[in-house]
Amino acid sequence: MSRKMLVIGEARDGVLRNVTFEAIAAAKKVSTDGEIVGVICGADDLEAAGKEMIYYGADRVITVKNDQLKTYTSDGYGQALLAVIDEESPEGIIMGHTAIGKDITPKLASKMESGLISDAIQIEETGENLVFTRPIYSGKAFEKKIITDGLLFATIRPNNIKALERDDSRSGEVTAKSVEMKDLRTVIQDVIRKSTDGVDLSEASIIVAGGRGVKSAEGFEPLEELADVLGAALGASRGACDAGYCDYSLQIGQTGKVVTPDLYIAVGISGAIQHLAGMSNSKIIVAINKDPEANIFNVADYGIVGDLFDVVPKLTEQIKQI
Numbered sequence: 441m442s443r444k445m446l447v448i449g450e451a452r453d454g455v456l457r458n459v460t461f462e463a464i465a466a467a468k469k470v471s472t473d474g475e476i477v478g479v480i481c482g483a484d485d486l487e488a489a490g491k492e493m494i495y496y497g498a499d500r501v502i503t504v505k506n507d508q509l510k511t512y513t514s515d516g517y518g519q520a521l522l523a524v525i526d527e528e529s530p531e532g533i534i535m536g537h538t539a540i541g542k543d544i545t546p547k548l549a550s551k552m553e554s555g556l557i558s559d560a561i562q563i564e565e566t567g568e569n570l571v572f573t574r575p576i577y578s579g580k581a582f583e584k585k586i587i588t589d590g591l592l593f594a595t596i597r598p599n600n601i602k603a604l605e606r607d608d609s610r611s612g613e614v615t616a617k618s619v620e621m622k623d624l625r626t627v628i629q630d631v632i633r634k635s636t637d638g639v640d641l642s643e644a645s646i647i648v649a650g651g652r653g654v655k656s657a658e659g660f661e662p663l664e665e666l667a668d669v670l671g672a673a674l675g676a677s678r679g680a681c682d683a684g685y686c687d688y689s690l691q692i693g694q695t696g697k698v699v700t701p702d703l704y705i706a707v708g709i710s711g712a713i714q715h716l717a718g719m720s721n722s723k724i725i726v727a728i729n730k731d732p733e734a735n736i737f738n739v740a741d742y743g744i745v746g747d748l749f750d751v752v753p754k755l756t757e758q759i760k761q762i
């Protein structure tokens with residue numbers, strides 16, 4: 441199958457998010473022989489990020505650097521991306537289903553009068569069709585979609601489609617394109633970013649998440665230690681956030697982040713439906729809860745019934761021995 445594909449990369453402070461590489465792999469799946477063109481917008485030097493996209497499978501990359509793209513705005517990124525789309529006329533566009541992806545892709549799709557398949561977790565070729573699978577009803581069911589005509593435009597959920605191996609021997613052009621920004625309606629003075637030491641929650645392959653069962657902010661400490669030894673990101677239920685034990689940026693669930701790590705360790709979390717909506721598609725789920733009837737055990741692959749303040753430090757010690 442040969443389609444010219446555009447992959448919209450996402451760089452934070454000039455560094456690409458992993459989902460960009462996964463989006464390149466997705467583009468390769470839908471276009472085995474076609475050209476894969478990457479595009480990255482921002483205010484930083486994007487040359488190195490452009491090369492990274494090439495190492496991960498893009499054939500060439502267009503960078504749009506502009507001070508007005510320092511902070512994401514749908515106006516600014518919209519204008520930059522539409523200028524590139526206009527020039528390149530791709531037959532398909534793929535981007536990560538991130539906060540920015542969720543915001544910009546419907547806008548682009550409406551401008552181009554195209555459809556959009558959002559939040560795909562799998563892409564398969566079945567007969568003549570490319571079938572996109574996406575979770576619906578908070579992950580309780582899966583919908584299969586095909587594109588019958590027009591632009592193939594999709595976003596992919598991070599951590600589901602495996603990126604290709606990095607190949608430093610690949611070469612390709614990284615071209616800077618200048619786009620004049622007109623009538624930007626959104627002006628953001630500054631962005632306050634929570635300092636997230638360590639691993640990015642939405643792209644983490646291991647997550648240790650705490651619930652109201654941790655009982656206090658200090659109760660998160662044993663979970664932090666476990667996360668440290670595992671190289672995991674820390675997450676939380678809304679119960680823990682509402683109780684003030686941790687910041688809302690850690691919230692996982694229907695009204696929080698949706699995650700799909702390889703390993704999700706739920707500690708002192710009851711397993712409310714709204715929490716499951718954000719994590720039930722994790723590849724392996726381990727639950728630690730003192731209540732054997734807790735709903736979280738219904739989705740867990742492995743369960744430990746016990747007091748988390750007893751179990752978690754022991755688990756950390758055991759893992760340190762490995």
Ligand code: FAD
Pocket residue numbers: 650651652653654676677678679680691692693694695696697707708709710711712713714715718728729730731734746747748749
């Ligand atoms: P609880 O339900 O209070 O569970 C605490 C668990 O800890 C219990 O199972 C208990 O047995 C266990 N426990 C207690 N002490 C210990 C111990 N010492 N050792 C081991 N286990 C212990 N929730 C989310 O998480 N994410 C969302 O995005 C979200 N969105 C929502 C949206 C809406 C519109 C609504 C109405 C609710 C939403 N909720 C969300 C809230 C959700 O319904 C639950 O209230 C919440 O998930 C409960 O959090 P929890 O499991 O930490 O707390």
